[in-house]
Amino acid sequence: MLSLNVTNETSRLRAVVLGTAVSNGDVPSIEEAYDPKSIEHIKAGTYPDEADMIKEMEAVNNVFSKYDVKVFRPKIIENYNQIFARDIAFVIDNKFIKANILPDREQELDALQHVIDQINPTDIVKPPEAVHIEGGDVMLWNDYIFIGTYKGEDYPDHITARTNLEGVQFIKALFPNKIVKEFDLAKSKTEARDNALHLDCCFQPVGKDKGIIYKDGFRAESDYMYLVDLFGADNLFYITRDEMYNMNSNVFSIDEHIVISEEKFVRLNTWLRSKDFIVEEVPYAEISKQEGLLRCSTMPLVRD
Template sequence: MIQQHSETDTLQKVIIGRYENYNESPAYAELVNEEQKTGLPPREQLKEEFENFRNVLTEAGVEVLVPDYVGKFVYDQLTPRDIGVVIGEKFLLCNMVKRSRRYESAGIFRYLHHIPDSEPNIIIPDSPTCFIEGGDILIDKGNIFVAVSQRTNQEGVEFLKEQFGDVFNIVPIKARALAEGENVLHLDCMFNPVGEKAALIYEEGFEAVPREITDVYELIKVDKAQQQELATNILSLSQDKVISRDHPLCKPINDMIRKTGVEVVEIKFDAAPATGGSFRCCTLPLLRGQY
């Protein structure tokens, strides 16, 4: 079973990033994110932090899955969020921009095989120019928020309207471009619902914040330095609990989340953010429910 109608419903089953075999064949490495220009994290640090992350999820009652090793031509399987996304009871397999990431989906195929096939509920864009990445899609309160960004284009937005517009309200968001002095890679690096009615937001990343956000959420504002440390990129375990970085610039945001009545579990997590992704980027939820 797969299901997701809200970012903050209770997390029951999730695929997390694979640290094993990271950058095992450097000859196949492709610069995926700007952050990687400063160097790639050591595997020992990745191992320690991902195993701790997995233990925290398991202790919270979440079933944790890890992608299979795809091959040496995929050097980075840390951030499965972009591979696909569960929307309602369907799985959207994304078409990613970067060449080296397009094969990552093979690592989760065996989990997709377990999805009941009473209807065609695995959706794949037909057009090779239709780009969508899971980090640009957030589902909450009957809306699908989708960013037109470095990695998702307008054709991807139209595809979501075609596939899900009869059930969800599709809310396009235009992210500011690199040329405008911003390097917000995905929507979840500048917006993330928290608890029942709050949301983290980095307003400077938006060309315009839609009313579906400003009129609905109590906004916790993140500044540029905090955004660069991915303070927005938390993972909700439920409406009552989130996982966030144990980092000096994230702590003020974590304290503001606590003031909304949500428990914050702080975890040391520095290696993956050095490549451009934190807790939400490093997870692909398969099952969320209000149970």
């Protein structure tokens, strides 16, 4: 059995699901794409190549093996995108919570059945249908659960709005002893530089008390200030609009001192090293063309 345990983003990682780019399928049509960044690359003819993405994910897999992390991979579904493991489910404490994802993506969860079978059935939670919540919007910080949402009245019209207020309420009810704080995120169907698809596109904690943040990812300045006050202004790395677009806040922590980051994030990686982090640099620029990066393609199951 797997003894699930995840209470924050940075404790020592022991077991993780890493998505796969094998048999990723053809380049989608514009109608089939879920986010503005993918659409941008489909139009430009620069949509990522499967072989390149497989290579990028293997670089991450090699880092996990270096640090002795147990890695689970999804069962391969032919011609199907299974890169973003974080969207389909997530762990809070000892609970494995299935996401009500876009209907086209249901099979992704089926491809993890061999993992789910190792979890105590009483720890598996499937929210009711009205609850929309994806793992990229759920961020754990010990006593806190931060949740990205979208409060605009046009929520149903936004395919980029993935977590609703019912999702926030559901987590509050499930974890009454936690401080659950939701953040109203900026969304755009047409401009990837103004679209915080998930909370981890504009914020993520690193280490014990630091974080990476993008101010304009939040629709309300008070939400942004909440995090600045909580973490302390000097403990945050402030990313630009282009750095947000390139997914600089979407790194992944192996522990409080080790961060996997994209090799081209020079400014961020320099800052992390100046704060005594070990930065494991990997190439992930091709995967980022689908508006997801390191955190999006991993789902932690066990942290110390």
